[in-house]
Amino acid sequence: MxxxxxxxxxxxxxxxxxxxxxxxxxxxxxxxxxxxxxxxxxxxxxxxxxxxxxxxxxxxxxxxxxxxxxxxxxxxxxxxxxxxxxxxxxxxxxxxxxxxxxxxxxxxxxxxxxxxxxxxxxxxxxxxxxxxxxxxxxxxxxxxxxxxxxxxxxxxxxxxxxxxxxxxxxxxxxxxxxxxxxxxxxxxxxxxxxxxxxxxxxxxxxxxxxxxxxxxxxxxxxxxxxxxxxxxxxxxxxHVPAIIQARKEVFELYDKLLNWDLLFKPELSQDIEYNYAYYPVVFQSEAVLKKVQAALVAEDIIPRRYFYPSLNSLSFMPRTYACPVSEDISVRVLSLPLYVGLPQDDIERISKIINKNL
Known part of the structure; x- marks a missing residue:
């Protein structure tokens, strides 16, 4: 898995x-x-x-x-x-x-x-x-x-x-x-x-x-x-510098392999040295996300809907606020596997499954 x-x-x-x-x-x-x-x-x-x-x-x-x-x-x-x-x-x-x-x-x-x-x-x-x-x-x-x-x-x-x-x-x-x-x-x-x-x-x-x-x-x-x-x-x-470097290599391989005509991801701020903590991708709709997620899970690949749901929609919030951008992104974003030692073959396989189901 x-x-x-x-x-x-x-x-x-x-x-x-x-x-x-x-x-x-x-x-x-x-x-x-x-x-x-x-x-x-x-x-x-x-x-x-x-x-x-x-x-x-x-x-x-x-x-x-x-x-x-x-x-x-x-x-x-x-x-x-x-x-x-x-x-x-x-x-x-x-x-x-x-x-x-x-x-x-x-x-x-x-x-x-x-x-x-x-x-x-x-x-x-x-x-x-x-x-x-x-x-x-x-x-x-x-x-x-x-x-x-x-x-x-x-x-x-x-x-x-x-x-x-x-x-x-x-x-x-x-x-x-x-x-x-x-x-x-x-x-x-x-x-x-x-x-x-x-x-x-x-x-x-x-x-x-x-x-x-x-x-x-x-x-x-x-x-x-x-x-x-x-x-x-x-x-x-x-080990943190080596951990960040290894995560960067996974990050950059996803960047290279995924179909960015039908996906997007957050825009990183300028003037930063990043730690490559997560690899979130946003799909065109929640339906596409669920289709991709199901295809990945069928291959024992477990991504995460991170962050979902938009916190303003939780039932126990004391006040109600409309946050349309957050509500929209939260139902379409999925964090992909990213960790030290994730084999290149698996990154290629994950990317292929995603691209096939977009």
Whole structure:
């Protein structure tokens, strides 16, 4: 079976050596030495100042909202994984959906300003498929209206924009280190702050809001991660450049083989170094998508409808918004298999099946 992704695993012996160290120290969690080392290496790799390794890519969104004291309305995108809007709702805020750009599939920055009201306190935008949002325009709007900016960078590990880590934009950025991502720690995530004053608070928010046994500062949560997860991250991090290169080669082969007269894919932003996190293609209709998907599944090839459905259409959203571009793209987009080690023969076979059923 060929799945939409396949988790990269490092040398088993290297990981087991870390496990022996954990066993010898008998410190499995609570900000252990491997976690601290991973945070150090991640900051160096990503060229950011403040980064905290946490439980997953959802809890860091919740921590970001809490740390910035966000309330009321949060402008966000309907084209993302549900964790983006779920975090807003969980923190007792209200998602306000702004439609997406038809070329990049990111939130359409030209539509944000008209959605701002006195109740708006923040913008939470997703770098969809690791493709940067219009960070300059969003920053200008945020400054004009005194709004906070949180970027959901779940897909954006290793991406740079204009020579800077994509995580260095906005007030806070987050990332997912789930096993399906370009870089993973099995489960995990990170919160990256560009506000030095938040340094201490972010550390405490992921650790119940206290230091030691007696110094309780405020109500935090358990957003810590373990030494076992940090060990996987330490094993995987040195492989990231080779992982990105291997994914690029798969990406470019799809580019060469697919029939672009009857397909299109998101337009990548200029001035970026990309991580090739996903390979989404958009079909002419949902009917064609379903036909292609069925043909692939019949050959034990499992793509993913990512992102589907458009989040503004979910029944539990507190308000109703029309987002016609997102609603249209979401029913026609399919992410194709993309991972290190995907054989060229399989890429050719996948492409042939797709082209035959367009």
């Amino acid at each position: 060929i799945n939409v992704t396949k988790t990269f695993l490092p040398d088993k012996a290297e990981y087991i050596q870390y496990i022996h160290e954990i066993w010898d120290r008998v410190q499995l969690t609570n900000n252990g030495p491997l976690l601290q080392e991973l945070e150090k290496q991640l900051k160096e790799f990503l060229d950011v100042q403040h980064l905290y390794f946490c439980t997953n890519g959802t809890v860091v969104l919740q921590i970001a909202l809490k740390a910035l004291r966000i309330s009321g309305d949060v402008i966000t995108t309907p084209f993302s994984y549900c964790a983006t809007t779920n975090s807003i709702i969980w923190e007792n805020c209200t998602p306000v959906f702004v439609d997406i750009d038809p070329l990049t599939f990111n939130i359409n920055a030209d539509l944000i300003e008209q959605a701002i009201t006195p109740q708006t306190t923040a913008i939470m935008a997703t770098h969809v498929y690791g493709n940067p949002c219009d960070v300059e325009k969003i920053e200008a709007i945020a400054q004009k209206y005194n709004l906070r900016v949180i970027y959901d960078g779940a897909h954006a590990f290793g991406v740079t924009y204009k020579g800077r880590s994509l995580f260095s934009y906005g007030d806070v950025s987050t990332c997912s280190f789930h096993a399906t991502k370009v870089f993973h720690s099995i489960e995990g995530g990170a919160i990256i702050s560009n506000i030095p004053e938040l340094h201490e608070e972010l550390h405490l928010l992921r650790h119940f809001g206290h230091r030691g046994d007696e110094e309780y500062r405020f109500a935090g949560i358990n957003g810590k991660n373990s030494e076992f997860h940090a060990a996987m991250g330490l094993c995987n991090l040195p």
